[in-house]
Amino acid sequence: xxxxxxxxxxxxxxxxxxxxxxxxxxxxxxxxxxxxxxxxxxxxxxxxxxxxxxxxxxxxxxxxxxxxxxxxxxxxxxxxxxxxxxxxxxxxxxxxxxxxxxxxxxxxxxxxxxxxxxxxxxxxxxxxxxxxxxxxxxxxxxxxxxxxxxxxxxxxxxxxxxxxxxxxxxxxxxxxxxxxxxxxxxxxxxxxxxxxxxxxxxxxxxxxxxxxxxxxxxxxxxxx
Amino acid sequence: xxxxxxxxxxxxxxxxxxxxxxxxxxxxxxxxxxxxxxxxxxxxxxxxxxxxxxxxxxxxxxxxxxxxxxxxxxxxxxxxxxxxxxxxxxxxxxxxxxxxxxxxxxxxxxxxxxxxxxxxxxxxxxxxxxxxxxxxxxxxxxxxxxxxxxxxxxxxxxxxxxxxxxxxxxxxxxxxx
Numbered sequence: 112x113x114x115x116x117x118x119x120x121x122x123x124x125x126x127x128x129x130x131x132x133x134x135x136x137x138x139x140x141x142x143x144x145x146x147x148x149x150x151x152x153x154x155x156x157x158x159x160x161x162x163x164x165x166x167x168x169x170x171x172x173x174x175x176x177x178x179x180x181x182x183x184x185x186x187x188x189x190x191x192x193x194x195x196x197x198x199x200x201x202x203x204x205x206x207x208x209x210x211x212x213x214x215x216x217x218x219x220x221x222x223x224x225x226x227x228x229x230x231x232x233x234x235x236x237x238x239x240x241x242x243x244x245x246x247x248x249x250x251x252x253x254x255x256x257x258x259x260x261x262x263x264x265x266x267x268x269x270x271x272x273x274x275x276x277x278x279x280x281x282x283x284x285x286x287x288x289x290x291x292x293x294x295x296x297x298x299x300x301x302x303x304x305x306x307x308x309x310x311x312x313x314x315x316x317x318x319x320x321x322x323x324x325x326x327x328x329x330x331x332x333x334x335x
Numbered sequence: 336x337x338x339x340x341x342x343x344x345x346x347x348x349x350x351x352x353x354x355x356x357x358x359x360x361x362x363x364x365x366x367x368x369x370x371x372x373x374x375x376x377x378x379x380x381x382x383x384x385x386x387x388x389x390x391x392x393x394x395x396x397x398x399x400x401x402x403x404x405x406x407x408x409x410x411x412x413x414x415x416x417x418x419x420x421x422x423x424x425x426x427x428x429x430x431x432x433x434x435x436x437x438x439x440x441x442x443x444x445x446x447x448x449x450x451x452x453x454x455x456x457x458x459x460x461x462x463x464x465x466x467x468x469x470x471x472x473x474x475x476x477x478x479x480x481x482x483x484x485x486x487x488x489x490x491x492x493x494x495x496x497x498x499x500x501x502x503x504x505x506x507x508x509x510x511x512x
Contacts, residue, residue: 112489113473120394124401136400144396147436148389152381155475160377165355167373168366172359212347223380223479230480238484239477244491247476251432251469251492252499258464264443265460270451276460279506283465287499294494298487 155219162220166202175201189249189292190242199228203246210253222250241299248291254284380479387478391470395433404429420504423449424458428500432493435468457511461503466496 128137169175179200186200186207193199202225209218225246233240239247258280265273356366398404408429412422423445430438442463449455469492477485 113485116489117390117394120398123403124394124397127403127406128397128401131402133401137397140396140400141393144392144394145389147396148392149385151392152385152388155384156378156381158377159381160374163377163380164370164372164374165352168359168364168369169355170373171364171369172355172362174355174358214348217348217351219475220377222476226476226480227376227380230482236480237482239482239486239488243477243482244486244488247473247488248491248495250476251467251472252495253467255464258460260439261442261460261464264446265451265456268446268451268456270456272452275452276457276464279457279461279503279510280464282506283461283499283503286502287466287495290498291491291495294491295487298491302486 158216159220159223162217163224166205166221166224170198170201175205177201178204189245192240193229193232193242197228197232199225199232199242202228206246207249207254210250211256218250218253222246241302244299245292245295248295249288252284252287252291254281254288256281383481384475384478387474388471391474395437395470398433399437419508420501421455421458423455424462424504427459427462428496431462431466431500432469432496435471438463438468454507454511458504458507461507462500465503466499469493469496 124137125134128134166175175198176196179198180196186204187195190200190203202221206218206221206225209221226243229240229243229246230236232242257277261276261280262273265276356370359366359369404426408426412425415425416422427438427441427445430441442459445459446456451457451460469489473485473489473492477488
């Protein structure tokens with residue numbers, strides 16, 4: 112699907128620009144986009160280096176393991192195929208808390224760290240596991256308690272109640288997150304359902320069957 | 336409530352920066368060496384993201400500059416108006432999953448033109464604050480670990496964006512209406 116979206120965005124742009132005579136602007140935009148990509152990545156270096164250093168200290172001290180074992184049933188429910196007490200769960204917890212508190216530049220390194228831990232459990236390093244998809248779903252809809260940037264902008268433009276959108280934002284973000292979790296569950300179940308030809312002996316441990324059976328749904332997903 | 340959360344947000348990072356190394360030192364971890372060891376990985380991770388992010392940013396920037404997005408918005412507007420969604424916020428709904436900076440700029444533009452306390456201004460603020468940039472999150476998180484086949488992740492993200500957008504509009508219409 113990403114392949115198609117990418118191809119479509121560029122093809123439509125060029126064809127459309129050819130008709131409206133905006134080809135030069137589109138070319139310029141392409142190179143500006145490339146520049147933005149590099150700038151944003153470079154901007155991430157400092158945060159990633161710093162937080163990954165701090166988080167390593169936490170890992171060496173056993174803090175993340177402790178956090179992972181203290182986990183709420185909710186996280187166990189969301190990530191059933193991650194072994195109990197695995198550091199990935201600790202990073203997922205810190206990522207979620209940072210998101211909720213609106214600490215964007217701390218949330219990203221922790222989320223990436225969680226992904227790297229999940230990657231260690233991944234038998235096929237190029238294909239996303241269900242746990243990775245769930246973590247991504249939680250981050251794209253990211254529950255935020257206080258949208259600080261927006262409150263600041265509203266203040267700038269002289270709002271009488273800059274923070275009045277906190278409640279509506281929280282409600283909307285909660286609904287979006289629930290939708291993401293439900294959709295993720297639905298796709299995960301569908302991906303786990305073994306193809307009709309699967310042998311009976313393999314269905315003792317559902318998580319393993321799912322890994323083995325993940326190829327057909329994955330091929331499906333990229334094609335649509 | 337709001338004050339409590341802001342205070343918490345302000346305190347949390349400095350508290351973490353002090354608490355984690357202190358706790359580790361107490362557990363006899365060589366804190367500085369441990370920090371440097373972990374920090375090394377940050378650079379490689381950021382570099383690994385570059386090709387993914389460049390690819391996405393190029394496509395999105397081209398799409399915006401070509402004017403194709405405007406046309407898409409215009410085509411969708413009658414449909415949106417039919418179910419009661421103000422047409423002014425529709426471009427924002429389409430920009431939001433694609434580009435964080437772009438949608439923030441558009442939100443600011445709406446707030447500037449309609450006022451922060453207008454219905455449009457409130458809806459725009461709610462949309463902007465309630466979801467993250469799906470394509471960016473996907474690119475960065477999966478790019479960092481070299482995932483090529485993203486399976487259903489993008490569909491789930493975009494679905495939740497649509498739900499979040501519609502929810503934001505109707506919640507605002509109901510609460511501020």
